[in-house]
Amino acid sequence: MNREFLPAEDETRSAFDRRSFVKCALASGAALSARGFTAPALAADGQTANGAQFTLEARFYQKLDNRKIKCKLCPRECVVGDKERGYCGVRENRGGVYFTLVHSRVCAAHIDPIEKKPLFHYLPGTMAFSIATAGCNVNCKFCQNWDISQSRPEEIPAEYLAPHQAAAVARQYNCPTIAYTYSEPVVFAEYAMDTADAAHAAGVRSVVVSNGYMQHDSLVAAYGRMDAVKIDLKAFSESYYAKVVTGQLKPVLESLVTLRKMGKWTEIVYLVVPTLNDDDAELRGLAAWIKANLGPDVPLHFTQFHPEYLLKNLPITPVPTLERARQIAMAEGLHYVYIGNVPGHPAQNTYCPQCGKMLVERVGFTARQVLIRKNSTCPFCGHRIAGIWRA
């Protein structure tokens, strides 16, 4: 699962009830039909009894003997017997064929500022049509969205939203991007891929907010279609990944390197959990690894932990801890290090790494002022500021 929390209804400016929003968006399907799209027939609850319209053969798996399969989507490589599901709970073996059960099965849909993903160096000040399905391939003890990420698709309400419809909704609401977020897009990779294709055809880009816990080939195939990526790097130690995340660090680092080689715009979020992943050595190791393997221009966001889900016995991350983390990372030579989840903190602005002047001022999730020139340089000293600042 990723760290982007699902907004409560009173928390977003574009607050829609998640279900009525999709319904309302789909109502415009009539207009879409006129332009050549086909709006699907919705069953009473947005679902048919057996969820057939959400079920599609998975793209990343290998068939084994005795109708078993091995999933090749994420590093878990679940071996799944007939009629069983993988760890993610959203993929099922039916007679030796592996299926995703969450294609177009949207359980959350919102229009959020892209800064909320957070992506700070990618189209600042724009809105992203943000969608999710049920399921996740890890189980972070601090998950904010466990009610959808740790559920099977049939356990939570969802609506049918075909790829072309998602693209149409994004256009209708003037969102230059669709964001795959809230739960874990790894587990709905096929849907994200098809939606990214449909969106590109409609002139809409795609960004993904993910844990990066993915196999190389599926990462290249799925996130190769994305225009920007935010990876939650949960810690810089395998033991944390084992105990708190139920995953592994190494494949995530490999994914980051792959994304770098693919030239994908990537930002990293590191949730600082008091006592578990906040010691100086770990933070220094993290920053040094990023600089050596991804370069100094990758934005790194240190975000504040709040007690949630299965980690309720720890305090909110003290702001000085986040400031210390930022200092360490800057001292290691990273250029853009942010503090997240702390409203009003000056470290949520972007500063020029050369002249130190503030270039993007952020208030909450809004980019209030963007001074970066059209050619992506600092207006004060001419330094090139990494990022994709304009569409």
Add this chain to the structure above:
Amino acid sequence: MTKLCERSRRNFLAQGLAGAAALGVTALCATGEPQTRAERSRVVVARDPHLRGPDAKADSPASSGIDTRRLQALLDQAVAPLFGFPATEKGAVAAWRRVVGAGRTVSLKVNTLGGRGMATNVELVEAACERLQQAGVAAPNITVWDRDSEEMERAGFRIATGGGRVQCYGTDHVGYEEDLAAWGSVGSRLSRILTRSSDVLINLPVLKDHDGAGVTIALKNMYGVIHNPNKYHPNGCNPYVADLNMLTEIRARMRLAVCDATAAMYEGGPGFKPQFSWPCNALLAAEDPVALDFVGWQMIERKRAEMGLQSLEAEKRAPRYIATAADREHHLGHADPAQIQLVEV
């Protein structure tokens, strides 16, 4: 094929009327604190080599062919001695009365994942429901359940809700509690059947091999009461199975486990593989699910040895969660043979 809740002989309809007025949602467990285990746990293994009628093919457990009258007697033989009663109908009813205690609602969690052939037998469930009613539980206060109604139907159960009969449906009908129940590595939403219709929970698992967990018997059957069982299969389900059974909502309710080993599977689980199943013709009963699992595990190991297979230990998939469930931290029961009183009848 007999269908649960269909046979008038069982008086499901008639006996249910008295309790019908009291139908509705029970707030929470009325049974209080989890019980503490005695020094030793008793496990009864009751066998009947003639359980199957002459029509049943010995090599094909799928065609159950079970003699329901003999099965009822076998259930009595398993449950009555557990509480020190004679294995007669009267003794059995007294034992069931002990199980139910002051509980008003009783639920029977079956295991239907394997489909017909490797699921809790409908006939066994009917036999238990009959004794429960004789013990004073009104039919509509008895719920037979598993995770999914369709799976239950595939295993031969007939879905029944409302009216004066025994209730029979999956959690899909009522959903899971919104709140999370958490213990150790486990954080899950619990079936509303468990939390709202089960003052007393009777665990009715099957006896089978499990490729990841080693075996799946009583403790692991509780995976069917939560919304996210897929999350708890790494590391041979250890310590997840033990942690899950620590949830007060489960622990305080589970009074009895009766494992349906009329047919059992020693390899190739959890999916039903007829070639690896055998007509074991046995029932295992215990108040202590850990002890029951330990005994069941040994039965599977013996069968594996008989069939020339490696032990689960040698295959590096011994069910370590059983020992975890018995450790100092969990103390859910006994997994040491010295602390298990095995009664074979």
